[in-house]
Amino acid sequence: MTSASTSRPAQPKTRLSRDIVLAKALELVDAESLEALTMRRLGQELGRDPMSLYRYAENRAALLDGVAELVLEELSIQADDPDWKAQLSLFAHDLRRLALQHPNVVPLLVTRPLSTPLGMRPLGTLRPLEQILSLLVGAGFGPAEALHVYRAYYGYLYGHILNELQEYVVDPEENEVLLRLGLHRLPAKEFPRLRALAPALAEYDGAAELDQGLGILLSGLETQLSRQAAGPAA
Amino acid sequence: MTSASTSRPAQPKTRLSRDIVLAKALELVDAESLEALTMRRLGQELGRDPMSLYRYAENRAALLDGVAELVLEELSIQADDPDWKAQLSLFAHDLRRLALQHPNVVPLLVTRPLSTPLGMRPLGTLRPLEQILSLLVGAGFGPAEALHVYRAYYGYLYGHILNELQEYVVDPEENEVLLRLGLHRLPAKEFPRLRALAPALAEYDGAAELDQGLGILLSGLETQLSRQAAGPAA
DNA sequence: AGGTAAAGTCTACATCGTAGACATGCCAAG
DNA sequence: CTTGGCATGTCTACGATGTAGACTTTACCT
Incomplete structure (x- = not known):
């Protein structure tokens, strides 16, 4: 063997870059933990x-933030769609898919923001x-209402994802058996x-399940907010 | 100074115990991180x-699990209350209060279950x-329906807590200023x-916000489930 | 060709979790 | 009271981790 043993997937030539580093980092997290x-x-x-990594991330925490940001960048939202509920549903399923695709990253998405004040988070x-917010305002909500809807929406969405990942067991064959075995204890x-x-x-x-919960929550919010906007106390 | 410098809060006599260890651990997490x-x-x-700690927890991960369990043990639920919505609302506010009281523990509550199959989690x-589940079945739901309601409920609840903690900034005085400063970036x-x-x-x-979202979600689920139970396709 | 800034490397250190051998204390059986 | 034996606590040591700081190499512009 000249230079490679078992796994040496990097040619020693190419210049490093933040994107390359983060991509490899994500790959590693997905493959292992x-x-x-x-x-x-x-x-x-x-x-x-x-x-050499410290040229592209201040420290390990920043690198983790970078991975989280990288994953979130896969998401996009059509902010000018007047059917806000459809758009939110679409986005929700996108995020859900992403979470199932990168389950090991979910803890990052969920906990990193807790240690970073809102304004200081990575832009991504x-x-x-x-x-x-833009979508909701464009659909006719006032800014404060939009924030309100956003919170309920995102809250449920993140909660659902956590729920689903908790019940997700890897091996689809032994699924039942394992589950019963665990519960049997x-x-x-x-x-x-x-x-x-x-x-x-x-x-x-x-x-x-996601669809159902979201549907209920959003239409409930909608009617409640419109009622509120119609006749509030002065 | 005879034996104490700045902080030596332990008398060298008392026997250790799992409870003592976990309590001190929680104290430390609350006070710092x-x-x-x-x-x-x-x-x-x-x-x-x-x-000596390894006599009371297999390793650090187990110790963290212990802390999470300790916190959750503060919760209790009146499983025979026929007004399930009121009881769930009560429980939700209990959990919320707990989260605000121990914000540093929330990441544990949220992420530890992700690495532990359901049946293997600490009983607490x-x-x-x-x-x-017991509450819901007692209130008239079928087992499968109860699971359904539980998922939507817990999903939203956890999501809300994460949301709220993210927007929670410590210093109540400089709150606005800091926030604006952060956003100004x-x-x-x-x-x-x-x-x-x-x-x-x-x-x-x-x-x-918690009340509103929960109310919408739960009453929505209720009507949907009762309708489903009344006339389903065979 | 030369010089400058960026990219990459080397060495070193403090701190972490924890294995394994050992010391010490406590309680029950003789 | 003595003598086990077992639970509790301690010591030492090792490998792994993040990262500071000084250094070398590389790439590119004039």
Whole structure:
């Protein structure tokens, strides 16, 4: 063997760039896990010294932010569609698909913002927010109402994704078996409902569930807001 | 100074126990952060060798799970209340209060389950699920319907909490200023809506928002499910 | 050809989780 | 009271991690 052993997927020529680094980082996270994304490991994966990464991200936390931003950039929203509910539904399914495609990144999407005040987040992270606000205002909502709708919408959306990922088990064959096995550990006296629901847990249709919840929430919000706008107290 | 320098809050006598360890761990997480909770630091805080902790938790991850479980144990639900919507609303506000009280623990509550198949989670984590299912079945839902309602409910609830914590800024005085300052960084062309909403962002009433969203979602689910149960296709 | 700034590397250090051998304390059985 | 034995706590040590700072190499513009 001249230079490659088992996995050395990087030719030692090409110049590095932020995009290349982040792409490889995402690849690594998808293939293994968040903890597997260490500076040394990523450096090795790129055929470069780990320290070279610091030219493209201030530190590891920033690198993680970069990965999250990269994923979110795959999303786009048609901000001028007058049918806001359809557009929000579309966007929701896009995000859901993304989450299922990059499950290991979801913890980042969900927790990184908690340690970063809103105004300081990477722009890519804030863009969806701005676009959705724009969509809602364009559809006739007042700015404050739009914020209101956005919050309920995003809240439910993120919650649903977390829910679905929690119930998602990798191996589709042994799914039921594993599930029952896991549940079997639970004391029967204390967890009768949960144990009885094992089969129902196995046949979970995430997309349908998302649709239903969103539909209810959004049309509910719509009627409530329009009623409020019609006759509020002065 | 005889033995204490700045902070040595542990008398070297008392026997350790899992509860003591977890309580101190939670205290530390609340006072500082998740990353501050290292084995060495916690050992020092307890006046014991770091390695002694391994008698009470297999490893650091298990310790984190323990902290999450400890927090969730503060919750309780009245599973025999026939007014399920009121009970769910109560529980929701309990959880919200808990999240605001222990914001640093929320990432744990949200992400730890992602790496643990449902059946393998600490029992304390699963108890709310079981109790809510019980509540719903007791109120007349079929088991599958109950699961359905639970998912939408918990999804929205967790989403709302994440949302609220994201917009929560610590210093209540400089709140507006900081917020505006943060937002001021955003390019005006690209983020007009967001920048204009700075004042609205500042006066966020989490409890009210939670109530409204939950109310809409739950009553929507109720009517939809009852309609479904009345006349479904065979 | 030369010079300058960027890109990449090397070395070193503090800190982390934790394995494994060891010391110490406590309680029950003799 | 003595003597086990087992649970509890400690010590030492190792490999891995993030990253600072000084250095070398490379690429490009004049």
